[in-house]
Amino acid sequence: MSTRTARQLRAFFDAMHDAYGPQHWWPARTPTEVIIGAVLTQNTAWRNVERAIDNLRRSKMLDWSRLRDVPIEQLAELIRPAGTYQVKARRLKSFIAWLWDRYDGDLERMFATSLPALREELLTISGIGRETADAILLYAGGLPTFVVDAYTARILHRHGLIDDSADYDEIKDAFESNLPADVPYFNEYHALLVQVGKQHCRPRPKCEGCPLEPFEHRVEGSE
DNA sequence: GACCAGGCACATC
DNA sequence: GATGTGCATGGT
Numbered sequence: 001m002s003t004r005t006a007r008q009l010r011a012f013f014d015a016m017h018d019a020y021g022p023q024h025w026w027p028a029r030t031p032t033e034v035i036i037g038a039v040l041t042q043n044t045a046w047r048n049v050e051r052a053i054d055n056l057r058r059s060k061m062l063d064w065s066r067l068r069d070v071p072i073e074q075l076a077e078l079i080r081p082a083g084t085y086q087v088k089a090r091r092l093k094s095f096i097a098w099l100w101d102r103y104d105g106d107l108e109r110m111f112a113t114s115l116p117a118l119r120e121e122l123l124t125i126s127g128i129g130r131e132t133a134d135a136i137l138l139y140a141g142g143l144p145t146f147v148v149d150a151y152t153a154r155i156l157h158r159h160g161l162i163d164d165s166a167d168y169d170e171i172k173d174a175f176e177s178n179l180p181a182d183v184p185y186f187n188e189y190h191a192l193l194v195q196v197g198k199q200h201c202r203p204r205p206k207c208e209g210c211p212l213e214p215f216e217h218r219v220e221g222s223e
Numbered sequence: 224g225a226c227c228a229g230g231c232a233c234a235t236c
Numbered sequence: 237g238a239t240g241t242g243c244a245t246g247g248t
Contacts, residue, residue: 038229041228041229041230042228042229042230043229043244044228044229044230044245044246045227045229045245045247046228046229047228047247048228048245048246048247052245080245081246082245083228083243083246084230084242084243084244085243085244085245086243087232087242087244088243091231126231127230127231127232128231130231131229132230147229149229150228150230151229190229191229193229194229197229198229202227203226203227204226
């Protein structure tokens with residue numbers, strides 16, 4: 001019943017949790033901030049996302065009606081510190097237009113939709129890809145979906161659990177089919193992978209001092 | 224100055 | 237369907 005992969009994934013969690021403890025994710029105050037942050041953090045360091053969110057807060061823009069009504073040029077200027085700001089302003093506006101069109105601007109109604117259906121809906125919005133959709137579902141909606149990111153792929157690949165060519169859905173499935181669909185567990189697991197990735201599993205200089213080092217391990221180019 | 228950061232859409236082959 | 241490219245600020 002307990003496959004090797006399932007045991008390994010649980011052991012990874014335990015090793016990371018022992019090393020770092022709870023991560024208290026998502027680092028945002030409300031579901032609204034989580035959703036905005038999920039778009040702003042695309043290919044962007046969280047530090048810069050915080051600056052953008054601070055700008056929005058100071059302008060009293062952490063509010064869907066105000067975000068709907070603000071001109072896109074003004075929104076873009078406020079989120080400028082997050083980088084690719086014109087693209088991200090368009091993406092936020094796309095989400096907002098969809099939120100009103102589909103749920104009359106009501107987040108609670110949105111999250112009352114069943115997980116698989118809501119995920120499919122989110123993926124139709126321009127600017128909401130798989131990682132952003134899953135981050136919104138898990139961290140803003142409290143729904144049991146696993147978030148995959150570049151760190152997750154790199155860490156699992158270096159430990160021999162996935163192929164180099166594994167795509168997002170394959171990696172997501174490795175977690176969801178081998179672990180219980182538990183929201184606090186998925187929440188903590190992804191956060192811990194990001195922490196390990198930031199500190200120890202960089203593209204270069206590869207890995208050092210990683211809490212997962214006792215496990216079987218490899219790096220690109222040394223296979 | 225190069226590389227990287229909690230991606231995504233779009234063009235092209 | 238795989239691969240390449242633009243987006244863009246700020247830290248190391």
